[in-house]
Amino acid sequence: MASNSFFLLHVLVMFSLASMALSDSLSPSFYNHVCPEALPAIKRVVEDAVRKERRMGASLLRLHFHDCFVNGCDASILLDKTATIDSEKTAIPNNNSIRGFDVIDKIKSEVDKCCGRSIVSCADIVAVAARDSVVALGGPTWEVPLGRRDSTTASRTKANNDIPPPTLDLPALINSFKKQGLNEKDLVALSGGHTLGFAQCSTFRNRIYNDTNIDSTFASQRKANCPRSGGNTNLAPLDPTPALFDSKYFSNLVSKKGLLHSDQALFNGGQTDNLVKKYSTNLGSFSKDFAESMIKMGNIKPLTGNQGQIRVNCRKVNV
Numbered sequence: 001m002a003s004n005s006f007f008l009l010h011v012l013v014m015f016s017l018a019s020m021a022l023s024d025s026l027s028p029s030f031y032n033h034v035c036p037e038a039l040p041a042i043k044r045v046v047e048d049a050v051r052k053e054r055r056m057g058a059s060l061l062r063l064h065f066h067d068c069f070v071n072g073c074d075a076s077i078l079l080d081k082t083a084t085i086d087s088e089k090t091a092i093p094n095n096n097s098i099r100g101f102d103v104i105d106k107i108k109s110e111v112d113k114c115c116g117r118s119i120v121s122c123a124d125i126v127a128v129a130a131r132d133s134v135v136a137l138g139g140p141t142w143e144v145p146l147g148r149r150d151s152t153t154a155s156r157t158k159a160n161n162d163i164p165p166p167t168l169d170l171p172a173l174i175n176s177f178k179k180q181g182l183n184e185k186d187l188v189a190l191s192g193g194h195t196l197g198f199a200q201c202s203t204f205r206n207r208i209y210n211d212t213n214i215d216s217t218f219a220s221q222r223k224a225n226c227p228r229s230g231g232n233t234n235l236a237p238l239d240p241t242p243a244l245f246d247s248k249y250f251s252n253l254v255s256k257k258g259l260l261h262s263d264q265a266l267f268n269g270g271q272t273d274n275l276v277k278k279y280s281t282n283l284g285s286f287s288k289d290f291a292e293s294m295i296k297m298g299n300i301k302p303l304t305g306n307q308g309q310i311r312v313n314c315r316k317v318n319v
């Protein structure tokens, strides 16, 4: 009798351990059996979109960052405003700035078609699309841990509070990343995402007119397309090669040519100077650390197991 109940207890413990493993952690093989076609389908649509417009790769990378920093990587950023959804799309860091929603919709419909049903979460699609974008623009690859589920809520307030603005100095940047469980190395490596894409004049105007830690020739060049008033949406590349994943973002910081105040803050006499210098001449170590930090960022507070849902339409909570 006693050994019988001991056996039962043992089975129970093993079962709950196994189900914890299933529900609590992400795994790159999550869709391998249920839909092996899912990941290749995501890659196809991303490659197509990047072929049409190189910048889309940058935009999809940023979409994952802005998703993960607001209540974890749960696709909350994709939800449209309704009576009950406080959409993050109109939060200050996202409004008229974040892009890629149509590509995510296209991926979701392709993936669901390939899988024959809706089993791949929008949060996983965003994470894989970010990786495939980096690869499409010449960057490193990594295995994306999968099994995230989608939120049923969003928070504009949290998006305003938790996504760092470009006005921050180094201590505030470090603090913003620390709140997400990311360290100084993650901050520097992930800021290297700015090797891709563009920024609007309104985000760097104050830097080019008022900062003193800026190369004067570079400031003049940027002022030509970003006047003191007006031209708010005029674009400038975040580094000289905005469609190529390389180390120029960092070598630019070393020559005081960072576009955003927050970029140059990483090389301004503080504790991150040495890492910026290292990445500026070592694409291999930047690429390796970037991939590692992307996995860490992708692991921020995912919904797993039976939390949340797998949205049918990434823009809406299931009815």
Ligand code: HEM
Binding pocket: 055, 057, 058, 059, 061, 062, 065, 096, 097, 098, 099, 164, 165, 166, 167, 173, 190, 191, 193, 194, 196, 197, 198, 199, 200, 201, 203, 238, 260, 262
């Ligand atoms: C460290 C704090 C960060 C700040 C303050 C910041 C700020 C910004 C700003 C202001 C823009 C320009 C947006 C616009 O003008 O519309 C931008 C663009 C971008 N950011 Fe960040 N960012 C940060 C970190 C990151 C991280 C961690 C990633 C990804 C790993 C990332 C990826 C990008 C990309 C790829 C773009 C270009 C997007 C495009 O061209 O559509 N950023 N960022």
